[in-house]
Amino acid sequence: MPIERPKPIVDQVIAILRERIHSRAYLPGRRMPSESELAQELGVSRTTVRTVLAKFAAEGLILRKQGDGTYVNERIAEFDTHFGGVRDFSDLIAGNGYTPAIKTLALSQRTLTNTEAQELESDPNATVLAMSRLFYANEQPAIHATNIIPHTLLKAPAGTIQGNLPIHQILKTYCHQQVGYVVSDIEATPVPAHLQTQLACQTNQPLLKIKETFYNKDHQPLILGLSYYNFAILKLRLVHAWE
Amino acid sequence: MPIERPKPIVDQVIAILRERIHSRAYLPGRRMPSESELAQELGVSRTTVRTVLAKFAAEGLILRKQGDGTYVNERIAEFDTHFGGVRDFSDLIAGNGYTPAIKTLALSQRTLTNTEAQELESDPNATVLAMSRLFYANEQPAIHATNIIPHTLLKAPAGTIQGNLPIHQILKTYCHQQVGYVVSDIEATPVPAHLQTQLACQTNQPLLKIKETFYNKDHQPLILGLSYYNFAILKLRLVHAWE
């Protein structure tokens, strides 16, 4: 009885099949069981199986060939966490085979800059909490991230925030806010002076700069993110399934 | 009778609803008709409507609120083409509100470098066609792209290739190959000397460098892409729907 009924069946099927692919129970490059077989084995409808397979196909994790079968993508079966589908830098690091670690560098209060106020559609005099963190991949510093959180959003004292939580978890726990969508702009930048030592990178090699704005489902901007990404340590990779 | 039967119904519904959103028939930030209403109006099942809405939600184009309704994302309703879902630079440029143009700079033959041979899993002595193109947004040069196409793949003389076609179209027409998925690695780089004039950018401002590998559904690498992206002209933006 691999399926417990009370929880969303689709999520359970996702977890089961993803695990089988990761653990190489379904070998990379090889055909996996047909939709009908999976439906029968798991005791769910073929529609449900197809919902899950469609999700995996969109991620590029599997390839479906009409009249033939469904194949495991041999190139991303093990490290399937790419930037496009990521909600948390620690997951990204772990998904690429590294051991993640987080160090909180600073937690300070200040007022907004004009640009920030515009992006948050907020009063420029509002005070915010600025949280800077460093994400390590196998003890190498890979990402420097700063989040700007308006004080009006915080439901708990700033000092109580745990710096090792993913940012959407912080939003849920300390702001009672659910993220609807995130807009990320990616740019290139020379290494900022204050990050040279922290990211341990060379001066002549530019970094990737990622500007994020988090919105809830009511279209309100919640918080900002500004990250510097050392692609020499960790690839910024997108996998794009076709058709 | 808005629906013609012979073509895939889902695709027709996608086209109809996307057009309504773009044309502001459904206003940004406002609620659109319910799933049942759309199903009835278009004469299709609610399941079909839901398939389409799920796709739009994954793109961030709409937001669905249980017990309430489906809302048009007011921030990306007009310019919904972001980098994550793009298969063609011209579409990306047009989707961001610019007029696209393409100029073919060079079309030459050479042998592979070692790195390229490795990425294509090919004999290092193989000859390839190197096609360099410049993509303009409103007459400003925005992207410099070079594609490496193995000669063994070409079913037609290199001289017959039309340089204004999207790369997947070139693959289909001249190589009889269907793209299964694409892996893109994004890096930052100082402006290469030979691109300073072509991209009309300043020396001290780095560029984004995008390395792409195109695979078919049989896991074979087909062609390579190396693009330099001037983010000062065109944002490299990802929209990431949550949950």
Add this chain to the structure above:
DNA sequence: TAGTGGTCTAGACCACCCT
């Protein structure tokens, strides 16, 4: 020809939000 994935339907029931 048999089996696969692709498409589409009709309908049941649930969880949730609003008034």
Add this chain to the structure above:
DNA sequence: GGGTGGTCTAGACCACTAC
């Protein structure tokens, strides 16, 4: 309570590929 989106089912038929 009434309407919305969320979940899930059973089954029909089609298009395609391998054998």
